[in-house]
Amino acid sequence: MTTTYFQFGVRTAVHSGSGCRTLLPELLRGLGGHRALLVTDKGLTKAGVTAQVKQLFDGLVQPVRLVGVFDDVEQDAKGAIINKAVDRYKALSADCLIALGGGSVLDTVKAMKWMMHKGLQDVRMGLLTNTIEMFPEAQYIPIPHVALPTTAGTGAEVSPIAVVFNEMLNIKTNLINPFVAADFALLDPDLTVGLPPRITAFTGFDALTHALEAYFSPVANPMADAYAIQAARMIVDNLETVVHEGTNLQARANMLIASCMAISAFSVALNAIPVHNMAHAFGAKFNIPHGLANAVLLPYVMAAMPDFYLPRAHGFALVLGLKDAPADAAGALAAVVEYITELRRRVGLPDTFAEFNIQPSDLPQMVRLVQSDPSGILFKLPDVVIEQVSRQVAGTPVAVS
Numbered sequence: 001m002t003t004t005y006f007q008f009g010v011r012t013a014v015h016s017g018s019g020c021r022t023l024l025p026e027l028l029r030g031l032g033g034h035r036a037l038l039v040t041d042k043g044l045t046k047a048g049v050t051a052q053v054k055q056l057f058d059g060l061v062q063p064v065r066l067v068g069v070f071d072d073v074e075q076d077a078k079g080a081i082i083n084k085a086v087d088r089y090k091a092l093s094a095d096c097l098i099a100l101g102g103g104s105v106l107d108t109v110k111a112m113k114w115m116m117h118k119g120l121q122d123v124r125m126g127l128l129t130n131t132i133e134m135f136p137e138a139q140y141i142p143i144p145h146v147a148l149p150t151t152a153g154t155g156a157e158v159s160p161i162a163v164v165f166n167e168m169l170n171i172k173t174n175l176i177n178p179f180v181a182a183d184f185a186l187l188d189p190d191l192t193v194g195l196p197p198r199i200t201a202f203t204g205f206d207a208l209t210h211a212l213e214a215y216f217s218p219v220a221n222p223m224a225d226a227y228a229i230q231a232a233r234m235i236v237d238n239l240e241t242v243v244h245e246g247t248n249l250q251a252r253a254n255m256l257i258a259s260c261m262a263i264s265a266f267s268v269a270l271n272a273i274p275v276h277n278m279a280h281a282f283g284a285k286f287n288i289p290h291g292l293a294n295a296v297l298l299p300y301v302m303a304a305m306p307d308f309y310l311p312r313a314h315g316f317a318l319v320l321g322l323k324d325a326p327a328d329a330a331g332a333l334a335a336v337v338e339y340i341t342e343l344r345r346r347v348g349l350p351d352t353f354a355e356f357n358i359q360p361s362d363l364p365q366m367v368r369l370v371q372s373d374p375s376g377i378l379f380k381l382p383d384v385v386i387e388q389v390s391r392q393v394a395g396t397p398v399a400v401s
Contacts (some may be wrong), residue, residue, distance in 0.1 A: 006221035008268050011178055012147075012158040016187040016257055018249055024056055024098065024146055025064050027184045031144035033096030034063050037089050039109050040100040041073040047194050049150060053100055068092045075289060076165040076172070077107035079124035086112050086123075096144035099182065100191075102203065103154030103163075103290065106147055110162035110180035117141045124166045127173040130374040138177045147182035150191045152242070152255035153203025153291050155210060155263025157185035161270075165284065172280040174374050176270075187260060189252035197243045199291075201347035204239040206291035207259040208232060208340075209298055213273045214265035215319070216312055218379075227265035232319050234258035236343065243347045272379030274308065275301045278389060281369040286356045295349045299341045300389045302333065309333050354395025366390045 015023055028036055036057075040050050050069060057066040070088045072081055085108060089097070099109035115123040147157035156162070162175040195203075214220065214228040235258045241251040266273075278301060279293035302309050313333035317325035325335040344351065367386045370376060 004221070006219065006223075006268070008221065008223040009178065010158060010264050011160070012181045012183065012185050014158065014185045014187060014260060016253065018188065018190050018253065020186050021053060021148055021188040021191065022056060023186060024053065024148070027146050028096050028098075028144055029064050031096065031146075031183055033144040035065055035067045035092065035094045036096045036098050037092060037094040038066060038069045038098040038100060039073065039085055039112070040069065040071045040105055042071050044101055044150060045069070045071045049191055049194065050100065052191065053098065053148065067094055073101065073105045073108050075104055075287070076283070077104050077111055077163065078165045079122070079127070079167055082108055082111045082115065082123045082164065086115055089116070097146075099145070099147040099157070100150065102149065102151035103156045103206075106149065106154065106156035107162040107164065109145065109147070109182075110156070111164050111175060113141050113143050113145060114162070114175060114177060114180050116143065123164065124168055127164050127166055127175055128169065130174045130377060131176065133177040135178060138179055141179045145182045146184045146186065148186045148188060148191060149256065149259070151195060151199065151203040152192060152252070152259040153206035155207065155259045155261075155266075157182055157187075158260050159263040159267045161267055163280070163290075170284060171373060172284050172375070185260065187253070187256040189249045189256060192252045192256065193247050193249070195246065197246060197348065200246065201239070201243045201349050202289060202291035202295045203259075204235060204242065204255060204291075204347070205295035205298065205344065205349065207255070207262045208235045208239070209275050209294040210262035210266040211235065211258075212298070212316070213275060214262070214269040215316055216309055217269035217271050217273075219271045220269045224265040224269040227261040228269075229319050231258040231262035231265065232316075233321070235262070236320055239343070240346055272308070273375055274305060274379065274381055274385075277373055277376040277379070277381060278370055278386070280375045281366065281373045282353065282393070284373075285362070285366075285369055286353065286358060288353060288356055292349070295344055296351065296353055296393050297389065299337045299344070300392045301385075302340070303337050304385045304388050306330065306333060352395030353393050356395075358394045358396060360394070360396060363387075363390045363394060
């Protein structure tokens with residue numbers, strides 16, 4: 001493995017710790033920002049989290065001012081809302097961006113930067129499928145950008161990937177560019193303590209899926225492994241605590257760090273991502289939150305694709321702390337699937353999508369949707385796998401012909 005070419009990089013500078021959000025104005029000043037737009041969602045505004053960040057600018061003299069708040073971001077980074085946010089940015093003559101929120105907000109701001117850098121009038125016109133730009137085609141985007149995640153799941157504050165929902169095509173498209181990531185990420189656990197247990201649980205499973213898919217990637221490398229392994233260990237050590245003891249700052253901080261590390265591994269080992277491939281398709285079709293989609297799908301996909309997971313199954317069993325896992329690969333994989341299924345139960349997440357009222361008539365189209373999703377371009381899932389997993393997660397009785 002070590003003689004095979006690979007590339008590894010984490011561009012975003014990370015600050016971690018309770019209260020580190022107070023660094024925000026000075027970091028923007030250092031980046032050359034003067035007029036900041038804060039992008040978030042109405043849930044965080046209602047919960048008072050937006051106010052915690054706004055007050056950092058109260059009474060602050062120039063050169064940095066908070067000139068506006070855009071809190072219209074919804075679940076998934078939607079193209080129309082990204083366009084609206086850019087219009088607000090321009091109307092306020094803003095020159096720097098603050099992203100406060102979960103993955104949808106963080107990806108919205110990354111897409112805003114890219115859209116303005118490209119001079120697009122509609123971000124969706126530039127994101128018709130996967131858009132992959134690497135250096136030297138990709139160049140630094142000179143818009144100061146600081147991200148403050150409020151969930152420990154996507155790791156979008158440091159990743160070079162933005163997942164944007166193109167409503168015109170009804171698909172989730174992937175924008176990959178090393179310079180869309182934030183200049184600085186502030187991992188402040190204080191901003192996550194109000195997250196409801198259910199969202200805490202499925203965002204945590206999103207991070208676990210990132211770590212797992214990086215570890216099992218066909219292009220995994222030693223540096224990605226280091227991040228993926230440590231992230232997975234921290235997640236299984238802390239997820240139940242943050243779900244059941246939401247004010248535990250140490251566990252919240254650990255989950256933020258693990259999420260950040262998991263996406264860093266995922267981003268540099270990006271290749272075959274069968275769980276994400278199916279999660280994107282189900283999420284787009286049935287409006288399922290991404291982390292929840294990953295949580296439900298993860299053990300089913302692993303069990304349905306043993307040949308894909310067997311080569312490294314025993315190693316991942318040890319990562320999860322399963323010291324008594326069978327030595328043979330098949331036994332180890334079964335132990336991993338059982339552990340993940342039980343962890344999902346312990347944090348209160350469902351084992352199907354029954355709440356989303358999926359009908360038997362919806363399932364035949366899932367093969368096409370999964371295989372046409374941009375996340376599946378590099379690794380096409382077999383029809384039989386998609387059909388099997390779709391029946392298992394639907395949560396409705398389905399006749400098998």
